[in-house]
Amino acid sequence: MRDVYGDLLKEKVDIILRHQVLSQVLKVSNNASTKINIKGLNGAPQGLYRIDIDPPSYQYVSQFINMKASGTTSLELTFPIDPGKVKKVNFPAFGSTAEDLQKALENSEKVLGFEGKKGKALYDGLDDIRRAGLLNIAAKTRATRLTNERSVLSYFQELTEIRGDRVFAKVPLELKGETMNSVSEGLFHPADDSLHHPPPGFSRAGSFKTPDHYGNLQVTFFHE
Helix, strand or coil: CCCCCCCEECEEEEEEEEECCCEEEEEEECCCCCCCCCCCCCCCCCCEEEEEEECCCECEEEEEECCCCCCCCCCCCCCCCCCCCCCCCCCHHHHHHCCCHHHHCCCCCCCCCCCCCCCCHHHHCCCCHHHHHHHHHHHHHHHHHHHCCCCCCCHEEEEEEEEECCCEEECCCHHHHHHHHCCCCCEEEEECCCCCCCCCEEEEEEECCCCCCCCEEEEEECCC
16 A cells, blocks of 8 residues: 555555455454555455555545455555645745746746745745645646656746646746647647636636546646
8 A cells, every 4th residue: 555656654554345245344454554464355256355445644445356266466556645634734945846836936926815925935925725736736747747858847937826726827838839749649638628717818728637547737728
């Protein structure tokens, strides 16, 4: 059991295995910081189970697994953090954030609700929800490389609005072209933009999303 960074979970978890034909229900509690070996399960052709895992700090995961007729059946699961279980965030200092993010913040003096602040003052002035959202988006856009090997984040010139789940940024037209070029490579696919409303004076210019199962990135373009 791993987190989205590939590290083993470092907490005790409850595991429930329910046989889908027989009346067998097996419950296991163990520390997920190591591989957990569960014995006493039936193998094929009577080896279909539903496994339910609810870690204290991560989202609940449930899926079906078919046990082999003999030997060990391996299963590796990824658990995203459950935001409803987060009590506190220790944010990195402004100088420890990505260089491209720092540059964008230094150029952003007109962010809605934070006018007159830029750089470190803007970053430190954000509430927890906005700052967490900004860092999540910065991490994802930095990790998303286009076909020209540039990251999406490197195109951010100026931020105009920061929300918990999205940011509005001024970007060069080149980013739209590179994003469209990346569709043929499977890095993005066209997406519905009906929930993304253009700022005043702008009109829709297309929307694209990465295919990730968790933490996907949607880039929606507007033009004047």
